[in-house]
Amino acid sequence: MPMQTRTISDAARPRLAKGVRLQTDSTTGKNVLLFPEGIVELNETAEEILVRCDGHTLSEIVRELAEEYDADVAALAADVRETMADLQQRNLIELT
Amino acid sequence: MTAPRPYALLAEITYRCPLHCPYCSNPVSASLCEAPRRPQGGGYSQTHAQAKRELTTDEWRRVIREAAVLGVLQIGFSGGEPLVRRDLADDSIQLSFQSDNADLADEIAGAGAHQRKLNAAAKIRAAGIALSLNFVIHRRNIDRLPQIIEFAETLGAERVELANVQFYGWAFLNRAALLPTWEQVNSAREIATAAKARLAGKIDIFYVLPDYYETRPKPCLNGWGQRYLTVNPSGDVLPCPTASSAIPDLRFENVRGRALDWIWRESESFNRFRGTEWMPEPCRSCPQREIDFGGCRCQAALLTGNAANTDPVCEFSPNRSVVDEVLRDTNSSSSYRPDWTYRINPNGIR
Numbered sequence: 001m002p003m004q005t006r007t008i009s010d011a012a013r014p015r016l017a018k019g020v021r022l023q024t025d026s027t028t029g030k031n032v033l034l035f036p037e038g039i040v041e042l043n044e045t046a047e048e049i050l051v052r053c054d055g056h057t058l059s060e061i062v063r064e065l066a067e068e069y070d071a072d073v074a075a076l077a078a079d080v081r082e083t084m085a086d087l088q089q090r091n092l093i094e095l096t
Numbered sequence: 097m098t099a100p101r102p103y104a105l106l107a108e109i110t111y112r113c114p115l116h117c118p119y120c121s122n123p124v125s126a127s128l129c130e131a132p133r134r135p136q137g138g139g140y141s142q143t144h145a146q147a148k149r150e151l152t153t154d155e156w157r158r159v160i161r162e163a164a165v166l167g168v169l170q171i172g173f174s175g176g177e178p179l180v181r182r183d184l185a186d187d188s189i190q191l192s193f194q195s196d197n198a199d200l201a202d203e204i205a206g207a208g209a210h211q212r213k214l215n216a217a218a219k220i221r222a223a224g225i226a227l228s229l230n231f232v233i234h235r236r237n238i239d240r241l242p243q244i245i246e247f248a249e250t251l252g253a254e255r256v257e258l259a260n261v262q263f264y265g266w267a268f269l270n271r272a273a274l275l276p277t278w279e280q281v282n283s284a285r286e287i288a289t290a291a292k293a294r295l296a297g298k299i300d301i302f303y304v305l306p307d308y309y310e311t312r313p314k315p316c317l318n319g320w321g322q323r324y325l326t327v328n329p330s331g332d333v334l335p336c337p338t339a340s341s342a343i344p345d346l347r348f349e350n351v352r353g354r355a356l357d358w359i360w361r362e363s364e365s366f367n368r369f370r371g372t373e374w375m376p377e378p379c380r381s382c383p384q385r386e387i388d389f390g391g392c393r394c395q396a397a398l399l400t401g402n403a404a405n406t407d408p409v410c411e412f413s414p415n416r417s418v419v420d421e422v423l424r425d426t427n428s429s430s431s432y433r434p435d436w437t438y439r440i441n442p443n444g445i446r
Contacts, residue, residue, distance in 0.1 A: 019188035019226020027101050027167040036188040036228045091300040
């Protein structure tokens, strides 16, 4: 969703949408996202964003991940934006 | 074969309901499951008198603990009308409406419920609980799909399910009155697709196809005994909520007599259609066999008399003509029978 991607600002704060819950699957040890009548398995980027749905801004998330993974900030920012847009599109997160 | 781990449990806590919707998928013969009379503890014992009684709160607690150990991540409380029971707490609620229009909605429900549902939706919103709306779509309300979607928008739901009626239970009995025409289905598909695109990021719209009009069957349950299990009001454990009425020769185990883990892994009912070994042709050699799993076992049983047959919705099924005949009748105005039989309650509750 390229158009959507451009509209998310650095200051946007992702929050889990109402009725959505991040939970550890005790069978696999991995985090999964639960929403009414559905379960989403997460890729690494999505999981890193979702554990930071506690008031972090997009730019703070990118900065933390850049340090943690020693990754290129621009590429990382694009990846985070795209994943956030996808999660928002699917009503799993809200941006405030 | 080895059992996978389940993801979701459907807890049908009661078949009782104040409504009488003719499209209900509950068993027509569900009469038989009464409210628990007194606390009975959560153990495995079973007496004849208890056999058809609703599970108690303690029994449900035990079932839920066992389900979590088995790997279940999510539980849906369903019915009947789950709120008939007073022992329930929620963090998201799915509310079903029969239409956007009060008169039509109440006529379909066979009860004056629409206004009360509106009040309930307002209370759910005010309490900050996630709201999903469900509309069962059929011949009598499908032409109002644009208004129904608009109505859902004004109620401020996070998620809207527009579910074409599936023909099990009461709906199977009332099929001639409920199945929409080709023209209706085509128009509804366009409306739903457009709404989904327009509302993306605001409301998650989930459109359930009318499978009689498809050429390939739905991937029912993502495979029998693969991801889901249902416990019905009296504690029978079902691979699918409609299996107990649609497949009479299958015997189901009860949580009062067995541990959930054993039932999921070992019982005959869960293993009968697990995997692909049970499949007849044309499923057995079909490249789609692990995509649609041969479709729906209940539908095969209801339409062909044998649950092990290919779902007759499939264009490759030798029984597809059964579905085509139904569609032919539906689309000829002379054979349309608008009258339906309203669902009646267990215990004759009205």
